[in-house]
Each structure stands twice: as structure tokens, then as C-alpha cells.
Amino acid sequence: MFEFLGITPQALYSQLLVGLINGSFYAVLSLGLAVIFGMLNIINFAHGAQYMMGAFIAWMGLTQLGGWLGDSTLQINYWAMLLIAPLLTAAIGIAIERTMLSRLYKLDHLYGLLLTFGLALIIEGLFRYFYGVSGQPYEIPEVLQGALNLGFMFLPKYRAWVIVASLSVCFATWYMIERTKLGSYLRAGTENPRLVQAFGINVPLMITLTYGFGVALAAFAGVLAAPIFTVSPLMGADLIIVVFAVVVIGGMGSILGSIVTGLGLGLIEGLTKVFYSEASAVVIFVIMVIVLLVRPAGLFGRER
Amino acid sequence: MVTHRAALGFAALLIAGLAAPQFGIYPTFLMKCWCFALFACAFNLLIGYAGLLSFGHAAFFGAAGYIAGHAIKVWGWSPECGLLAATAFAAALGWLFGSLAIRRAGIYFAMITLALAQMTYFAWIQLKFTGGEDGLQGVPRGEMFGMIDLTDNMNLYYVVFAIFLAGFFLIYRTVHSPFGQVLKSIRENEPRALSLGYDVARYKLLAFVLSAALSGLAGATKTLVFQLASLTDAHWHTSGEVVLMTLLGGLGTVFGPVVGAFVVIGLQNQLADKVGSWVQVIMGAIFVACVLAFRRGIVGELMALMHRIGLRRV
Numbered sequence: 001m002f003e004f005l006g007i008t009p010q011a012l013y014s015q016l017l018v019g020l021i022n023g024s025f026y027a028v029l030s031l032g033l034a035v036i037f038g039m040l041n042i043i044n045f046a047h048g049a050q051y052m053m054g055a056f057i058a059w060m061g062l063t064q065l066g067g068w069l070g071d072s073t074l075q076i077n078y079w080a081m082l083l084i085a086p087l088l089t090a091a092i093g094i095a096i097e098r099t100m101l102s103r104l105y106k107l108d109h110l111y112g113l114l115l116t117f118g119l120a121l122i123i124e125g126l127f128r129y130f131y132g133v134s135g136q137p138y139e140i141p142e143v144l145q146g147a148l149n150l151g152f153m154f155l156p157k158y159r160a161w162v163i164v165a166s167l168s169v170c171f172a173t174w175y176m177i178e179r180t181k182l183g184s185y186l187r188a189g190t191e192n193p194r195l196v197q198a199f200g201i202n203v204p205l206m207i208t209l210t211y212g213f214g215v216a217l218a219a220f221a222g223v224l225a226a227p228i229f230t231v232s233p234l235m236g237a238d239l240i241i242v243v244f245a246v247v248v249i250g251g252m253g254s255i256l257g258s259i260v261t262g263l264g265l266g267l268i269e270g271l272t273k274v275f276y277s278e279a280s281a282v283v284i285f286v287i288m289v290i291v292l293l294v295r296p297a298g299l300f301g302r303e304r
Numbered sequence: 305m306v307t308h309r310a311a312l313g314f315a316a317l318l319i320a321g322l323a324a325p326q327f328g329i330y331p332t333f334l335m336k337c338w339c340f341a342l343f344a345c346a347f348n349l350l351i352g353y354a355g356l357l358s359f360g361h362a363a364f365f366g367a368a369g370y371i372a373g374h375a376i377k378v379w380g381w382s383p384e385c386g387l388l389a390a391t392a393f394a395a396a397l398g399w400l401f402g403s404l405a406i407r408r409a410g411i412y413f414a415m416i417t418l419a420l421a422q423m424t425y426f427a428w429i430q431l432k433f434t435g436g437e438d439g440l441q442g443v444p445r446g447e448m449f450g451m452i453d454l455t456d457n458m459n460l461y462y463v464v465f466a467i468f469l470a471g472f473f474l475i476y477r478t479v480h481s482p483f484g485q486v487l488k489s490i491r492e493n494e495p496r497a498l499s500l501g502y503d504v505a506r507y508k509l510l511a512f513v514l515s516a517a518l519s520g521l522a523g524a525t526k527t528l529v530f531q532l533a534s535l536t537d538a539h540w541h542t543s544g545e546v547v548l549m550t551l552l553g554g555l556g557t558v559f560g561p562v563v564g565a566f567v568v569i570g571l572q573n574q575l576a577d578k579v580g581s582w583v584q585v586i587m588g589a590i591f592v593a594c595v596l597a598f599r600r601g602i603v604g605e606l607m608a609l610m611h612r613i614g615l616r617r618v
Contacts, residue, residue, distance in 0.1 A: 037411075042411075043411045043414070043415065100592065100596060103596060104595070104596075107599075109410060109411055110357045110410065110411065110414065111595050111599070113357070113359075113411060113414055114547065114551065114591060114594075114595050115591070115592060115595040115596070117544060117547075117591060118587075118588045118589070118590070118591025118592040118594075118595065119588065119592060120588070121544070121584050121585070121587055121588030121591065122584075122585050122588035122589060122592070123588075124584065125581055125582065125583075125584030125585035125587075125588060126585055128581045128584065129580070129581045129582060129585070237540075238422075241418055241419060241422045241540065242419075242422075244415040244418060244419055245415075245419040245422075247415065248408070248412060248415055248416055248419065278430060281426040281430075282423050282426050282427070285419050285420065285422065285423035286423070288416070288419055289404060289420075292404050292407050292408070292416065293404070296407040296408055297408075
């Protein structure tokens with residue numbers, strides 16, 4: 001069917017799969033940005049650095065921890081890290097929110113961007129100092145090694161897992177925010193924090209936890225990414241700029257919107273790799289330009 | 305036209321700039337500082353007076369470097385023509401980016417400029433003439449206006465300083481013109497400026513183009529000094545650096561960005577061979593410290609201090 005374009009179906013499917021994987025990461029990361037933006041009104045520039053931290057914590061737990069504690073058999077495996085790394089990163093994030101970000105809420109929102117940019121530089125610089133810029137390999141957990149034969153293509157188990165896991169997390173987040181009581185507080189807090197506080201809800205605590213949750217999402221994506229991309233201090237920096245473009249395209253008003261936009265743009269990027277690979281690095285930015293021309297508020301956004 | 309205090313500042317700047325290389329300060333270092341000082345002043349025009357935070361200004365700085373380098377090295381243009389062409393290119397790019405980015409405000413504006421700059425960064429990697437990772441090397445300095453020999457470091461220094469002064473004075477005049485007043489009113493209260501009948505979008509765009517053009521002039525001059533146009537100048541790190549210089553020196557102050565540029569470049573120079581990648585950590589820490597405790601920047605704090613002392617005397 002695709003032969004006339006000189007493209008084999010295998011190449012197409014495998015690039016679509018890569019696109020879907022990247023799209024899952026875009027979805028989880030832009031979701032985290034949107035959740036944080038909704039409550040704190042800041043763009044978390046450290047999101048990429050926190051994603052990288054998640055991956056690094058997972059890698060440290062598997063390969064470094066034993067050496068540090070003098071017992072080489074001691075290690076924390078991938079599954080435990082899926083929980084521990086986001087929690088640890090969130091704890092650091094909460095400390096940052098309490099000590100620094102919370103001082104900025106009364107100021108122009110741009111200061112939050114500048115502060116988190118500085119934090120991203122610090123985090124990345126520290127990891128670069130200790131671990132260099134070359135990537136560290138992280139082994140795929142045993143259960144997920146190998147591939148499934150779907151008849152028309154081979155699907156590596158781990159990649160399937162990444163898509164399932166990130167979509168589940170996205171869906172759970174959507175459900176929590178749109179369908180539970182806690183989520184309704186959160187949505188109300190986004191609309192009018194003072195009124196919600198007047199009803200006796202602890203808004204500052206809610207803001208802190210929201211930031212922690214957004215950061216945990218980034219770290220979760222980092223752990224998922226560790227076995228696919230090599231773990232390196234620079235893995236988050238370039239990714240986060242693409243995610244910014246994704247956020248501009250989708251608009252941050254809608255949770256479901258961020259998820260759909262992230263996945264869709266990942267797929268489009270994958271398709272571009274098949275048909276015109278030179279443009280694959282910039283296709284998302286080009287789409288951003290088109291969206292800005294046609295619908296400046298973003299596909300799912302609203303002006304505020 | 306020029307206030308008493310600003311005139312004093314100008315005189316100090318002029319004397320310092322003219323005398324600095326005579327005191328044995330390495331001229332190449334000084335020239336780098338002046339290039340970045342002009343870059344930071346151009347950036348400050350946007351953030352300090354129009355209230356627009358661009359996170360992609362390295363795009364203009366880097367692009368102009370490539371255009372100037374290519375025009376001078378491959379096409380054999382004279383330095384002044386190369387600088388002009390590069391500035392014009394940066395202005396055109398600024399018009400393009402500006403007309404897209406001003407469709408959104410605040411945080412979105414910052415993200416859009418960052419994304420657009422990243423797009424051009426990828427373009428420079430893929431285009432053949434830029435030399436990819438190696439950059440455009442061995443750009444000849446040539447003769448300015450056919451009579452000033454720029455291979456002489458001292459000649460080049462005074463040319464660079466003159467370019468800085470011209471750009472700096474242009475920005476100063478812009479800020480204190482009626483146009484600058486409108487920009488400030490947009491920064492303070494956009495809906496009101498709009499309701500008074502000002503075409504806010506056009507003012508923002510014009511400020512953006514001017515800022516981009518002068519950033520380009522700074523980038524092209526830097527290419528002339530180092531005889532090299534590289535990817536580093538177009539990378540988002542450079543965009544971050546210019547934000548840091550302006551923030552550290554003082555947002556919306558005339559001399560702040562100059563001070564900030566000298567402090568940041570000086571620090572990088574001093575630290576680079578001693579602490580390696582700690583430089584990035586230190587830059588990040590300065591960012592955090594500025595935002596948390598020191599939002600007026602060095603010059604802003606000094607001015608506030610002078611103001612307090614002045615009040616007490618009265």
C-alpha cells in the first residue's frame with residue numbers, strides 16, 4: 001500500500017510507535033505543566049530538570065545505591081522506583097514551593113518562570129558536574145524484555161508498557177480532577193482561590209500539593225523514559241522546549257486537551273520522520289506557528 | 305533631554321570605555337562585554353519598557369552572527385556592509401517572530417519566543433553554510449569603511465565601543481521619546497492604553513523589531529571580534545544569559561544591563577577554568593537570588609539607595 005512512496009509498512013508502524021511513545025511523554029509532561037499552571041499561575045521551567053531527576057533517581061537506585069552503602073546486592077528495582085522516584089522528586093519540589101515559589105505569588109507571573117529557570121540551571125549543572133554529559137544505560141526490567149508479535153509488526157513489550165502506563169496516569173489524573181470531590185476543590189481554586197479559602201478550604205496547602213503532584217508526574221515520565229533514552233543530565237532540557245510548544249498549541253485550559261494534543265503531536269512527529277525526516281525536529285514548532293495564526297488561544301484554550 | 309544624573313552616567317561610561325584598554329585589560333574580553341552589553345540593552349528595551357519577556361533573543365543574536373560571517377567570509381563584503389545586512393536580517397526575523405508572539409501575552413509570549421528560537425536553532429544545525437557544530441570559522445576582519453584596519457585589536461576595540469555607544473544611545477532616545485512613553489503605558493496598563501486609542505499591537509511589534517535588530521547588531525559585532533559564528537550564540541542558554549544579565553543589572557534601568565553584562569561575562573571568564581560546570585550552577589543560583597531577594601538588580605538597588613539618602617537629606 002505504501003510501496004509507491006518508497007516506504008515499507010514496517011518503517012511506518014515503527015515510526016508511528018516511536019511517535020506514540022514521544023506523544024505519551026509530551027502528554028504526561030504537558031499535563032503536569034497544565035495542572036501546575038492552573039493552580040499556581042506559573043510555568044514550571046524546571047519541569048524538564050525534574051523529569052531528568054526522576055530518571056536519575058531510578059538509575060541511582062538500580063546501579064549506585066549498593067556501592068554507596070557498601071553492599072553491592074542492594075538495589076531498588078524499576079517497579080519500586082516508579083513510585084519512589086516521583087515521591088522523592090515531589091518532596092524536593094514541595095520544599096522548593098514552600099521556601100521560594102510561595103514568595104512570588106503576589107508578583108508578576110514572569111518571576112515564577114525566571115525562578116524555575118534558575119532552578120533548572122542549578123539542577124542540570126549539578127548533575128552535569130557529578131555525572132558528565134554522556135548518557136548512563138538503564139536496563140529494561142526482565143518481565144518487559146522481548147517483543148510481542150502482532151502479525152503485522154513486532155511490538156517491544158517495554159514500549160507497549162510505556163504507552164499503557166502513561167495513558168493510565170493521564171486518565172487517572174483527568175478522573176481525579178474532573179470527577180472527584182478533591183478535583184472539584186482544585187477546579188474551584190483555579191477559578192477563584194479567595195472564595196474557596198473563604199469556604200474553609202486550606203488553599204495554600206492545596207497549592208503546595210498541586211505543585212508536588214505536577215512535579216511527580218514529570219519524575220514519573222522520567223522513570224518511564226530511563227530504559228528508552230539513556231539517562232543524561234541534558235535529557236530534559238530540549239524536551240521541555242518542545243513541551244512548551246505543545247502547551248501553546250493545546251492551550252492550558254483543559255486537562256483532556258493537553259493529553260490529546262500531546263499524543264497527537266507525537267504521532268504527527270513520527271509521521272514526519274517517515275515522510276520527510278529533515279523536518280521532524282521542527283514540525284511541532286511549525287504547527288505552533290500555524291495554530292498561533294489561526295487560533296491564538298490554542299486548540300483547547302481560552303483567553304484569560 | 306538628558307537628565308543630570310543620566311549625563312553623569314554617560315560621561316562615566318564614555319571615559320571608562322575609552323580608557324579601559326589602556327589599563328591593560330584584555331581588549332578581546334572588553335569587546336565581548338560591549339557586545340553582550342548592547343545585546344542586554346536591546347533585550348531590556350522589551351522587558352524593561354514594554355513588559356514583554358522574550359526567551360528567544362539568542363535567535364537574533366545568533367542569526368545575525370551567521371549572516372555577518374557568511375557575507376564577509378564567503379561573499380567578501382566589507383565589515384560595515386556585513387554588519388548592516390546582519391542587522392537587517394535580524395530585524396526581518398524579529399518582525400516575523402514578533403507578529404506571531406504578540407498574539408499571546410505574558411507567560412505564553414515567553415514560551416512562544418523560546419519555541420521559535422529553538423526552531424531556528426534546528427535550522428542552523430541543518431543548513432550547510434553554518435558549518436554545523438564547528439560553526440563558521442575564520443571570518444576575516446577586513447577594513448571598516450575601507451580605511452580602518454580591524455586586524456589591529458585597538459582599532460577594532462574602538463569600533464566595537466562606538467557601535468555599542470550608538471546602539472545604547474538609540475535605545476536611550478527611544479525609551480525617552482513619546483514612543484517609549486506609550487510603551488511604558490502599555491506595560492503598566494494595556495487595556496487603558498488600548499482604550500486611549502493606541503494601536504497596542506503595532507507598538508509592541510515595533511519595539512520587538514527594534515530590539516531584535518539591535519540584538520542582531522550585537523551578535524554580528526561579536527562575530528567580527530571572534531571571527532567565528534557558532535551554534536552557542538543561537539542556543540537557548542544564550543537567551544537565558546541575556547535575561548540574567550538584565551535581571552542582575554536591573555530591569556528597566558538604562559545602565560543596568562551594561563553592568564549586568566560586565567558582571568556576568570566577567571564571572572564566566574574568571575570561573576570557567578577554575579570550576580568547570582559549576583559555572584552553570586552559579587548562574588542558576590544568581591538567577592534564584594535575584595528573583596527572590598534582589599528584584600531591582602544592582603543599578604535598581606543603587607538608585608533606590610540614592611533616593612533614600614536624598615530623601616533623608618531633605
